[in-house]
Amino acid sequence: ETGVTQTPRHLVMGMTNKKSLKCEQHLGHNAMYWYKQSAKKPLELMFVYSLEERVENNSVPSRFSPECPNSSHLFLHLHTLQPEDSALYLCASSGQPDSPTGELFFGEGSRLTVL
C-alpha cells in the first residue's frame, strides 16, 4: 500500500451532483489535510484535521464539506459545485500535527472537473 491513497483519481460532475472524494493514509499519522491546486495558482490549504478534529478551515465555501471519521480516513463531500471549483484536490498527512517541522506526505490527487 502506498502512503496516502486518494480515490477517485478523476471525477467529472455536473453542478447539481453530489459526490465525495476519499483519502486514506497508511502512515500512522495524526493529521490530515485537503489542499486545492488550480491552474496557475499556489496550493491552497482548505481543511486540516488533527486527531480527527477539524483545526483549520480556510474560509472554504460550504459546498465543500469535510469528514474525518478516524485518523486514517478523510473525505471531502461535494455538492452544487461551480465550474471554477474544477481543480486537483490533494490530500496530505503529517505525523506531527503540533509541530511546524513535519513534512507533508501527499496523495496523487483527485482531478475534479465541474461541468
Next chain:
Amino acid sequence: AQKVTQAQTEISVVEKEDVTLDCVYETRDTTYYLFWYKQPPSGELVFLIRRNSFDEQNEISGRYSWNFQKSTSSFNFTITASQVVDSAVYFCALSEAHTGGFKTIFGAGTRLFVKA
C-alpha cells in the same frame, strides 16, 4: 504575514545542464522551517528537504543542493547535471513556529522541463 515567492514560472534546460530554482520568503517569525517539494506528472508532491531557520549550512544530496541565506531570505535549489527525470514542478514552502504545522504556505511552483 508569511509569503513564499518563486519568481520563475517555467525553466527549460537541456540534459546535463545545471539549473537553479529560486525561492524567496517572508516571515516575521525568528523560528521557521523551509521545505522543497517535487511534483512529477503523476500528481503527488514528494518531500525533498527541510531546513530550519537556525541552520544556514548548505546541504548537498547527490545531484541536489540547497543554498539557504537568511540575509536575503532565500532558499535556492540547484540540480547539477539535470536529467529528463527531473522534469516536474518544484514547490518551495514555509511553516512558522507560532502557527505550528497547520499552515504550511507554498510558493506558486516552478515547472522544470529537462530536454534530452
